Amino acid sequence: MKIHLYNSLNRKKEEFVPIKTGKVGLYSCGPTVYDHPHIGNLGAYIVWDVLKRFLISQGYRVKHVMNITDVGHLTSDADEGEDKLELASRRSGRSAWQIAEYFLKVFRNNINNLNIVEPDRFIRATETIKEQVHFIKILSDKGFLYKINDGLYFDTSKLPSYGRLANLQAVDLQAGARVEENKEKKNPSDFAVWKFSPEDKKRDMEWDSPWGVGFPGWHLECSVMSRMELGDTFDIHTGGEDHLSLHHPNEMAQSEAATGQLQANYWLHNAFIKYQGGKMSKSAGSFFTLENIKEKSYAPMAYRFLVLQNHYRSPLNFTWESLSAAQAGLKNIVREIAFYDKPKKASKDVLSEFYQAMADDLATPRALSFLQEVINSNLKSGDKLATIFKMDKVLGLDLENLRDKSQELPSEAHTLLKDRELARKNKDWTESDRLREKLTALGIDIYDTPKGQKAIWVRL
Numbered sequence: 001m002k003i004h005l006y007n008s009l010n011r012k013k014e015e016f017v018p019i020k021t022g023k024v025g026l027y028s029c030g031p032t033v034y035d036h037p038h039i040g041n042l043g044a045y046i047v048w049d050v051l052k053r054f055l056i057s058q059g060y061r062v063k064h065v066m067n068i069t070d071v072g073h074l075t076s077d078a079d080e081g082e083d084k085l086e087l088a089s090r091r092s093g094r095s096a097w098q099i100a101e102y103f104l105k106v107f108r109n110n111i112n113n114l115n116i117v118e119p120d121r122f123i124r125a126t127e128t129i130k131e132q133v134h135f136i137k138i139l140s141d142k143g144f145l146y147k148i149n150d151g152l153y154f155d156t157s158k159l160p161s162y163g164r165l166a167n168l169q170a171v172d173l174q175a176g177a178r179v180e181e182n183k184e185k186k187n188p189s190d191f192a193v194w195k196f197s198p199e200d201k202k203r204d205m206e207w208d209s210p211w212g213v214g215f216p217g218w219h220l221e222c223s224v225m226s227r228m229e230l231g232d233t234f235d236i237h238t239g240g241e242d243h244l245s246l247h248h249p250n251e252m253a254q255s256e257a258a259t260g261q262l263q264a265n266y267w268l269h270n271a272f273i274k275y276q277g278g279k280m281s282k283s284a285g286s287f288f289t290l291e292n293i294k295e296k297s298y299a300p301m302a303y304r305f306l307v308l309q310n311h312y313r314s315p316l317n318f319t320w321e322s323l324s325a326a327q328a329g330l331k332n333i334v335r336e337i338a339f340y341d342k343p344k345k346a347s348k349d350v351l352s353e354f355y356q357a358m359a360d361d362l363a364t365p366r367a368l369s370f371l372q373e374v375i376n377s378n379l380k381s382g383d384k385l386a387t388i389f390k391m392d393k394v395l396g397l398d399l400e401n402l403r404d405k406s407q408e409l410p411s412e413a414h415t416l417l418k419d420r421e422l423a424r425k426n427k428d429w430t431e432s433d434r435l436r437e438k439l440t441a442l443g444i445d446i447y448d449t450p451k452g453q454k455a456i457w458v459r460l
């Protein structure tokens with residue numbers, strides 16, 4: 001099946017052709033581990049998880065690499081401000097190392113809750129300092145760097161292709177300059193590959209280098225890790241649309257300057273998840289974490305379902321009502337499949353339509369409509385289940401597990417069910433209804449079938 005993906009590099013949907021037949025090198029820019037990720041950030045990882053699962057469903061062997069930024073990401077995103085980890089450390093009284101350790105654990109927990117498959121390689125920036133220093137030497141030898149007071153900078157005017165991803169012309173680069181720009185830089189778009197530690201303050205995280213004690217620039221780790229794990233050029237690079245204007249152009253420039261090759265062939269970007277019309281963001285205080293969702297009795301899987309109801313390139317406006325509707329919708333699916341026979345034969349026709357939708361730049365809303373279509377169809381229930389489970393290999397809604405779980409009842413339900421069975425035998429309908437109400441209050445659904453009563457307990 002031909003797969004088309006929207007490539008930000010060329011601003012159009014393109015047929016996906018991997019470098020090596022049957023294999024895909026996939027790189028996703030990972031989180032900066034200084035705080036709880038918000039659900040907007042996590043939404044992106046759901047999307048890339050579905051991309052990976054889809055490629056695997058089509059027979060590709062995918063190697064997925066993700067960086068963990070635990071040093072060098074400054075509060076401004078550019079090269080000004082304080083290191084986010086050092087700032088969190090100062091505020092909490094814990095070391096930057098402890099902060100990184102703790103929030104990496106939180107992140108792994110969160111993605112696990114969302115049924116996101118962990119990348120094959122998860123690499124912390126601080127684990128590759130030697131390689132990053134080596135990479136800087138290559139850039140330096142090729143004449144792309146210059147040194148100023150606070151660090152070693154990449155001269156973007158030396159790389160004619162700079163800014164192509166963001167569609168920035170040299171003139172835009174000047175106009176886009178930040179007011180608080182470092183005046184020593186040769187061009188406003190130049191960025192740090194190595195920052196020096198401040199003289200008056202000892203950082204938790206700093207290293208020796210041929211240029212002085214300091215730490216790597218934020219963009220460097222991605223160029224270095226992707227090359228280490230996936231080679232000079234790999235297939236797909238993913239990230240949030242906020243990376244289009246700064247992080248990705250800079251990453252791409254470093255890689256291209258060092259190797260003379262395009263870093264990745266396909267650049268995929270997800271749109272933001274919004275709240276009350278604005279970007280969900282930490283700085284604006286308008287964000288929720290997965291813990292917030294759980295506190296309000298919503299399941300992480302309901303959030304995953306909500307994200308997939310939206311196409312990844314259009315902004316999703318998050319509301320509690322939409323999450324509530326997604327939760328009810330997912331429960332309905334589980335309730336439906338709880339009664340199906342064991343999985344038998346998947347329907348090739350419906351699956352093919354489902355895959356077609358996914359192959360069209362990951363049209364998950366359309367793909368999901370086929371799931372409902374299977375439920376409504378005349379297929380035998382075992383065939384329905386087999387088809388739905390195949391789809392779920394891509395969607396990752398964990399339906400097999402949720403279905404199994406729905407069959408396990410709480411202990412107090414067993415006596416109530418027995419009593420109700422007896423009441424029905426005695427045609428004591430008032431008692432039977434009273435017991436049903438009690439069971440419903442426990443969250444249990446009862447169905448009276450020709451084979452007797454059947455009870456399920458749907459939990460996400």
Ligand SMILES: [Zn+2]
Pocket residue numbers: 028029030222247251
């Ligand atoms: Zn990156």
